[in-house]
Amino acid sequence: MSAEATNPEAAPTDVTVRRRGRARIDLRRLGRAALLNATAGPAPRDRLPDAISHVAEAHRAHHPEADLTVLGRAYVLAESSHRGQFRKSGEPYITHPLAVTLILAELGAETTTLTASLLHDTVEDTEVTLDQVRREFGDEVAYLVDGVTKVEKIDYGAAAEPETFRKMLVATGSDVRVMSIKLADRLHNMRTLGVMRPEKQARIAKVTRDVLIPLAERLGVQALKTELEDLVFAILHPEEYETTRALVADNPGAADELGAVAEQVTAVLREADIDAEVLVRPRHFVSVHRVRLKRGELRGCDFGRLLVLVAEDADCYGVLGELHTCFTPVISEFKDFIAAPKFNLYQSLHTAIAAPDGAVAEVLIRTHRMHKVAEAGVVALGNPHVGQEPDGTAPAAGLPQPDDGERVDPTRPGWLSRLLDWQQSAPDPDTFWTSLRADLAEDDEITVFRADGSAPGTISLPAGASCVDAAYAQHGEAAHACLGARVNGRLAPLSTVLGDGDTVQLLLAQDTVSGPSPEWLDHARTPAARIAITGWLRAHPESAAPPALTDPRPQVNVPADRRSGAELHADLDGEPPAAVRPAGCCTPVPPDEITGFRVRGGSVTVHRARCSAADAMRGLGREPVTVRWGDTAQGRVTLVAESFGRPGLLADLTEAIAAFGAAVVSANVEPPTEQRVRHTYTLQLPDAAGLAALMKAMRDVPGVYDVSRARHARGLG
Secondary structure: OOOOOOOHHHOOOHHHHHHOOOOOOOHHHHHHHHHHHHHHOOOOOOOOOHHHHHHHHHHHHHOOOOOOHHHHHHHHHHHHHHOOOEOOOOOEOOHHHHHHHHHHHHHOOOHHHHHHHHOOOHHHHOOOOHHHHHHHHOHHHHHHHHHHOOOOHHHHHHHHHHHHHHHHHHHHHHOOHHHHHHHHHHHHHHHOOOOOOHHHHHHHHHHHHHHHHHHHHHOOOHHHHHHHHHHHHHHHOHHHHHHHHHHHHOOOOHHHHHHHHHHHHHHHHHHOOOOOEEEEEEOOHHHHHHHHHHHOOOOHHHHEEEEEEEOOHHHHHHHHHHHHHHOEEOHHHOEEOOOOOOOOOOOOEEEEEEOOOOOEEEEEEEEHHHHHHHHHHHHHHOOOOOOOOOOOOOOOOOOOOOOOOOOOOOOHHHHHHHHHHHHOOOOOHHHHHHHHHHHHOOOOEEEEEEOOOOOOOEEEEEOOOEHHHHHHHHHHHHHHHEEEEEEOOEEEOOOOEOOOOOEEEEEEOOOOOOOOOHHHHHOOOOHHHHHHHHHHHHHOHHHHOOOOOOOOOOOOOOOOOOOOOOOEEEEOOOOOOOOEEEOOOOOOOOOOOEEEEEOOOOOEEEEEOOOHHHHHHHHOOOOEEEEEEOOOOOEEEEEEEEEEOOOOHHHHHHHHHHHOOOEEEEEEEOOOEOOEEEEEEEEEEOOHHHHHHHHHHHHOOOOEEEEEEOOOOOOOO
């Protein structure tokens, strides 16, 4: 049962709500109305019970033609099933679902959402069953009620809270209205949290801060997000909250100063014949606190912003042009979220202007429709089962509509899809809960494009994501075999941080035994990547452990260099070498004719017999060492491809390499010179005998005019 309740006069942010002009529900009045309804019997068929009349009024303001009969039936079931239950503050419990429903009605939620909101605690806290809800109100309402119903603590114990959120998020993946109801539910509980013990208030506030507020931001429900921020601010940072509240109270003239600028803006737009509504929009407490930290001492205009509302998108840019012409613009404050909307549906123009008296005011410019979506987010989008405009009207002609029964949800392709994917791999509730908080802590999102042209053509990632994150987002667990990437056509390490609009192609090894290294965790930002990498490392502990120290004086004729994969043996008349390894200058592989030379430290370096470095050592009088290949056919080699530059050349070359089963260990592409490009690849060959055929296949790639073995130190050195 949601029992976080107290006297509304004790709520810490009454001033905030009144400043923003938002209605505050009178719990005592609702409680009395609910009790009167219970004693007087059911309301007549031709009117709603008095306790729900205010919800109906708010609903009709957004949906004049809405059928309110179903709301009346839902209220009767909710009131009768919760009868006898009281919140900790003493109000009848029915006041809670009524308050939650009023919040959603004021945001413009459609009738199905309000019906489910009235019933959202019935299955959890009363004898009403989900089947009963389904029979009386249909599958949609039952789905929404089930989505916000908590899992049984007796079944899940300490994991009940994370598992409830997991269940809720999975349900949100099919219908975002589930999370809309949860956000409104949490807002009312936060408004009435005062009777709880301080430690419980802090715990609920932290979950709200870490999970619910980021979800409200991602769903674009700014009206709920800003009030939740203020409520959390008051609980977790009471001293800063009181300082900010006092600062706002001590500057009552701030609205007048902004109002003066608003009058000037109105006059400019009227003269330009632009029909616009100019409003003064006070900042909420957290916003004032952030501005104070950023700017220090605040001036009157810093306590709010101007909001300019117009009819059409084109008018937004017309307003912007007039403001930048008639006032001094602060260019660094300009942002265009109309041409490039935020991932949470937000659209607006942001700018700042300096009035003749020196006052600087921030200005938001948007259409009435943009404003409704900015405030209510997905709540304003209505029923995701059917296409409709944010104002509840029929969809515009020409817009694609689903014909396969799938639900339309504009938030699903980005962050929500990623979340739904990785949560399936979370091995336990703790990992899910920790990963969820980390994922929601990311403030922005980027879109990168797949270079292979396969659908979908884009990958959505949090800002700061690397090629490691892109690999797991695109390939799932197959990304364990990723060797590198090409970013915007250039080879790049997996640690490369991606930017919005980058083009990415991931290079995968043919060897499915390959796996990630522990260092990948340093570059992974997404939970999907971190969970997959951690899982692989746990399943392969030998890969995460540092290599064991080898005997510095191994016996003669043991397999030598691990990097090449080929066995090398040296004959030193019984004296063991420190190590036997191929030289990086010529990277010999079987069946090359080879020779060896002692180097400092007692090691033996093996060269191809005709290597220029071997000739130089002979010229210096260095005695060669007899070396020979072991039985292993694999080997490592460095190849240099000379080519003319052309689009798609890198892709064709790596495809030719992959066709022979060779793994790319490292690669380098030098900047073009006179339209010629030099590529250097260090490859691990499954069978060194196929080297000649591989080199021929690379030469056959259009644009490549020569492929040769490396003849000087590169890469491995």
